[in-house]
Amino acid sequence: MKAMIIKEIGSTDVFQMAEKAKPVAKSGHMVVEVKATSVNPLDSMLRSIELPWSNNLPEVLHGDVAGIVTEIGTDVTDFNVGDEVYGMAGGINGADGALAEFMLVDARLMALKPKTLTMKQAAALPLVAITSYEALVDKMAVQSGDNILIHGTTGGVGHIAVQLAKVLGATVTSTYAPANEALAKTVGADNLVDFTKESVSQYVEKYTDGMGFDKIFDPVAGDNIQKSFEAAKYNGHVTTTLPIADPLQVALKSLSFHSVLMLIPLCHGLNHASHGRILTYIAELVDAGKITPIIDESNFSIWEVAKAHDLLESGKAVGKITLTA
Numbered sequence: 671m672k673a674m675i676i677k678e679i680g681s682t683d684v685f686q687m688a689e690k691a692k693p694v695a696k697s698g699h700m701v702v703e704v705k706a707t708s709v710n711p712l713d714s715m716l717r718s719i720e721l722p723w724s725n726n727l728p729e730v731l732h733g734d735v736a737g738i739v740t741e742i743g744t745d746v747t748d749f750n751v752g753d754e755v756y757g758m759a760g761g762i763n764g765a766d767g768a769l770a771e772f773m774l775v776d777a778r779l780m781a782l783k784p785k786t787l788t789m790k791q792a793a794a795l796p797l798v799a800i801t802s803y804e805a806l807v808d809k810m811a812v813q814s815g816d817n818i819l820i821h822g823t824t825g826g827v828g829h830i831a832v833q834l835a836k837v838l839g840a841t842v843t844s845t846y847a848p849a850n851e852a853l854a855k856t857v858g859a860d861n862l863v864d865f866t867k868e869s870v871s872q873y874v875e876k877y878t879d880g881m882g883f884d885k886i887f888d889p890v891a892g893d894n895i896q897k898s899f900e901a902a903k904y905n906g907h908v909t910t911t912l913p914i915a916d917p918l919q920v921a922l923k924s925l926s927f928h929s930v931l932m933l934i935p936l937c938h939g940l941n942h943a944s945h946g947r948i949l950t951y952i953a954e955l956v957d958a959g960k961i962t963p964i965i966d967e968s969n970f971s972i973w974e975v976a977k978a979h980d981l982l983e984s985g986k987a988v989g990k991i992t993l994t995a
Contacts, residue, residue: 673770674975675729679718682976682983685769690730693766693774695743700777702737702755706793707768707972709982709991710734710826712933716762717979723762723937730766732975733758733936735773736783736793737995746777748946754783757949758796763937768793769972771995778942779935781949784956787963794963794990795830799952800932800945801889802831805909806838809928810885814839819883819901821845823854823862824964826990827889827911832857833961840885843877853964853988870900882906899923964989971995 671692676684695701713732715721736756739749749755757780761767766774783792806812812835820835822828823846835842836858843861846854854862863873874882882903888895891912898908899919908920909928920927935942955961966989970978978991 671771672973673730673766674972675769676717676727676731677729679720679724679727681718682979684717685976685979687973688729690766690770692772695741695746695774697744698746698777699743700739700746700749700755700775700780701741702735702773702775702780703740704735704768704771704773704972704995705737705789706735706992706994707732708734708794708797708993709975709978710797711982712797713761714979714982723933726764728761728764728766730769730773731761732767732769732972733761734793734796735759735768735775736789737768737773740772743777749777749780749782754789755780756783756792756796756953757781757945758800758932759936762933765936769975776942777946779945781946781953784953786957786959790992790994791963791965794826794965794992795952795956796945796949797932798827798830798990799834799961800948801827801911801930802834802887803948803952804932805887805889805911805928805930806831806834809909809930810887810907810926812838812840812885816840816884817843817878818885818887819843819845819898820859820886821865821888821890821894821898823857823859824850824988825889829857829964829989830961831887831889832859834955835887836860837955837960843873843883850988857964865897870897874901878903885909899925966991968992969994 759775759779823844844859845865885907888898
């Protein structure tokens with residue numbers, strides 16, 4: 671089969687087309703004919719810099735996949751040949767990813783694709799949907815009546831998190847960049863904040879009567895995390911996806927601070943079935959019209975993955991960049 675592989679870490683020119691043996695199903699696994707994948711910042715980082723997982727980096731990157739089951743191994747009972755599925759199931763920790771004609775996947779990490787989405791749309795969801803669910807449900811137990819803040823309204827994780835938080839019954843305030851104002855208005859937040867015009871103290875006063883938000887999800891992180899700490903109420907919750915440099919405000923405000931790393935099942939072999947369960951739930955919400963992925967207008971094939979990574983790194987993409995086989 672054809673695949674786009676890397677032999678070393680570097681710029682986007684490290685991608686090269688190669689012939690690889692088509693995977694064969696084994697116990698607990700399925701072979702999926704790849705129809706689409708998407709680019710996450712994780713994929714760009716794995717390609718370009720040393721990370722904790724770089725010592726066991728596979729040749730074929732990209733974890734998000736949507737496709738058709740072509741072969742099933744023993745002990746797989748929830749899927750059939752011909753099923754349309756989606757998941758985040760490789761591209762890290764020695765497991766080849768979706769930049770190929772076929773991909774071997776652990777069946778527990780997969781779910782039936784939302785019926786109302788194309789393969790291209792479905793491939794945009796797995797990593798960001800799982801991350802959003804783990805932050806809002808598993809870590810912070812967001813529920814009806816919560817007044818929450820989510821950063822990055824139109825970001826890959828942010829736009830799904832806003833929609834999921836509304837499903838959970840929260841009142842949602844979300845920050846956005848002025849260039850994306852029109853799109854931000856379509857995502858469904860109750861309140862939108864142009865972070866270039868309103869200070870933290872201003873929107874905390876406006877939307878919480880100065881008390882601070884009950885729960886905050888910050889997938890932007892970096893320097894922005896200090897704004898999240900400032901915006902949280904005393905004894906509130908803050909969740910992020912990236913390491914933080916200065917946790918002082920966590921102690922001073924008695925915050926419950928949470929970190930989300932959706933890679934744990936793939937990298938440490940723990941609780942694989944949680945991914946399949948979450949994605950099944952997300953598919954139900956999508957098909958009920960409650961969650962819609964935002965897809966960038968670009969139209970790349972998986973053989974043009976270098977161009978897709980260049981677009982991601984340019985910061986000019988609006989929504990998830992997807993690639994089709």
